[in-house]
Amino acid sequence: MDFECLHYSLGLAAGNGLTLRSEHRAYNFVSLNSLNCMDWHLLPSATESMIADVALAAQGRFTGDPSQEYEHTEMRIKGEGDDATEEEVKVNEASRLATTVSNIDKDASVVPRGAFIKSPCGNMQTNRSFGGLDPVEAVKLCNYLHLRELVNLKKKSILEMSHLNPAIDSLDPLSEDVPKGSWSLQLEGGGTVCILHSLLWLGLTFFHVPQTPQHGHIYMGDRLMNLDLPFML
Secondary structure (H helix, E strand, O other), X not given: OOHHHHHHOHHHOOEOOEOEEOOOOOOOXXXXXXXXXXXXXXXXXXXXXXXXXXXXXXXXXXXOOOOOEEEEEEEEXXXXXXXXXXXXXXXXXXXXXXXXXXXXXXXXXXXXXXXXXXXXXXXXXXXXXXXXXXXXXXXOHHHEEEOOOOOOHHHOOOOOOOOOOOOOOOOOEHHHOOOOOOEEEEEEOOOOEEEEEEOOOOOEEEEEOOOOOOEEEEEOOOOOOOOOHHHHO
């Protein structure tokens, strides 16, 4: 690998459950984890029920043991009347890791505006003609989008979306994230590289080289969401 393009090829590396990719080809993708960077294992897909169970049972930091189980007992009323039964919720660390990876991707998987386009069939696909953002546009947070199913754009009226291009503006921009100020945009390398840091998921960094299609992100953190962010802004 050429040394000059080594820092652009971040998508070739991954380790210890930390996600690292330069582009996504679809909303759904496969995640792998490893404890030794030699043996790789497929993480289960995060389902709605798994996410709910992890939110109830898993607390504290990760232990590093995929078989570690978290338990939570709660009272749930079943049937009619006041009959209540105790239900025990169990999840292992592998499920918790899969849920965390899914949450990070939903909140912080970023692409430059125009890197993906929406086909006439409604599918998101890589824009092969994307040549990178203009240096002037690259310093605007609104030109970076979440690569996920629409959340905020669905709430807008037709009048609010009248100035948008349906082909490239079919994803949520980072500038509309709540709370405001959850992203830090900086220029590095004498203004040749744009760097985004997520303040919600500390340790996530996104890069884009203006006027080139090079972009990607890496997460190296403790896998815990920064719940103190609203009080830090």
